[in-house]
Amino acid sequence: LKLQTALHQALVNEDFYLVYQPKIQLTDLKPSGFEALIRWCDPILGQISPAEFIPLAEKIGLIWDIGLWVLKTACLQGVKWLIQGKTFERISVNVASLQLQRNDFVDKVRSILLETGLPAKHLELEVTESCMMHDPDAIIRDLKLLGAMGIALSIDDFGTGYSSLNYLKKLPIDKLKIDQSFVRDIPHDTNNTAIAKAVIALGHALNLQIIAEGVETEEQADFLRLNGCDLAQGYLYSKPQLPEELNLFFSQNP
Ligand code: G
Ligand code: G
Ligand code: MN
Ligand code: NA
Numbered sequence: 001l002k003l004q005t006a007l008h009q010a011l012v013n014e015d016f017y018l019v020y021q022p023k024i025q026l027t028d029l030k031p032s033g034f035e036a037l038i039r040w041c042d043p044i045l046g047q048i049s050p051a052e053f054i055p056l057a058e059k060i061g062l063i064w065d066i067g068l069w070v071l072k073t074a075c076l077q078g079v080k081w082l083i084q085g086k087t088f089e090r091i092s093v094n095v096a097s098l099q100l101q102r103n104d105f106v107d108k109v110r111s112i113l114l115e116t117g118l119p120a121k122h123l124e125l126e127v128t129e130s131c132m133m134h135d136p137d138a139i140i141r142d143l144k145l146l147g148a149m150g151i152a153l154s155i156d157d158f159g160t161g162y163s164s165l166n167y168l169k170k171l172p173i174d175k176l177k178i179d180q181s182f183v184r185d186i187p188h189d190t191n192n193t194a195i196a197k198a199v200i201a202l203g204h205a206l207n208l209q210i211i212a213e214g215v216e217t218e219e220q221a222d223f224l225r226l227n228g229c230d231l232a233q234g235y236l237y238s239k240p241q242l243p244e245e246l247n248l249f250f251s252q253n254p
Contacts, residue, residue, distance in 0.1 A: 004060055018037065018038060020243060021037060023092075023232070024232050025230065026229055027230075030251065032089050032251075033091060033092065034092070035093075035240070036093050064098070068108060071093050075123065077091070077243055079116055079118050080243075086252070087252045090121075090123060095127050097127070097131040100139055119150070124175075127155060128155065129155060129157070129158070132162060136167060140170055140171060143171060152174045154177055155168075155173055157177065157179045158176045175203075175209045176202075176210050178199050179213065179214075180214025183213065186224075209231065211233060217236060
């Protein structure tokens with residue numbers, strides 16, 4: 001209950017901030033974009049992990065407002081970078097399934113793009129497979145609308161949730177993110193190695209780009225590159241960092 005009260009306060013007091021983790025093209029090691037990740041530093045409780053407070057926010061209905069704050073803040077950061085001459089392909093923002101279930105989500109995204117001035121071609125949304133658990137037809141319709149605006153869509157944590165290959169075929173998405181649980185210990189863990197290869201093959205057969213997350217070693221990166229994985233994200237390249245710490249990771253630095 002204490003955490004719940006603090007979470008409400010955090011939104012009012014703006015105790016949230018975003019960190020950004022670079023995504024790297026495996027073929028040439030050029031930077032591609034950033035994933036925005038929320039952080040919360042409570043004045044009394046200290047740093048609290050999103051793994052803890054995002055599920056709570058979903059439970060108590062705060063995820064909608066927090067999600068809009070994240071989207072708006074990431075878009076404003078993107079515009080700031082562009083104005084500074086720091087170019088990047090896209091900023092990706094995580095979207096909780098509960099956000100997508102609201103029928104005003106697409107309108108909200110559109111108005112945040114307008115309000116902040118970020119061109120849609122610089123935005124990507126990361127959704128999870130679980131978004132398909134309620135009213136998949138409505139979700140597919142909304143994802144198509146977002147895609148038509150020029151926003152890229154990726155499936156986050158691919159393979160850990162409610163996957164149905166039937167939905168994968170229908171979803172208007174651009175990328176699959178191989179969950180970090182499958183990247184761990186490749187190429188030594190034979191099961192994960194097989195899964196990673198299979199996801200890359202499946203994704204490419206469906207014309208999707210593949211990004212691996214949680215890449216921590218050169219060995220993992222080499223394996224992924226050799227097997228055709230397009231992009232990688234992980235501590236090998238960079239931790240999620242504050243905007244001003246990311247100068248190495250723009251396609252073009254001023
Ligand atoms: O950044 P970190 O590894 O601590 O994130 C832990 C979890 O919180 C991950 O599952 C991540 O997807 C989730 N998360 C981080 N930022 C956001 C956000 O802005 N929105 C949502 N919905 N989830 C987030
Ligand atoms: O669920 P999602 O994929 O959005 O969450 C990404 C989470 O993974 C973030 O909390 C981020 O801090 C964390 N992360 C990013 N890179 C690495 C990595 O190389 N190793 C580990 N263990 N975690 C990572
Ligand atoms: Mn993500
Ligand atoms: Na993940």
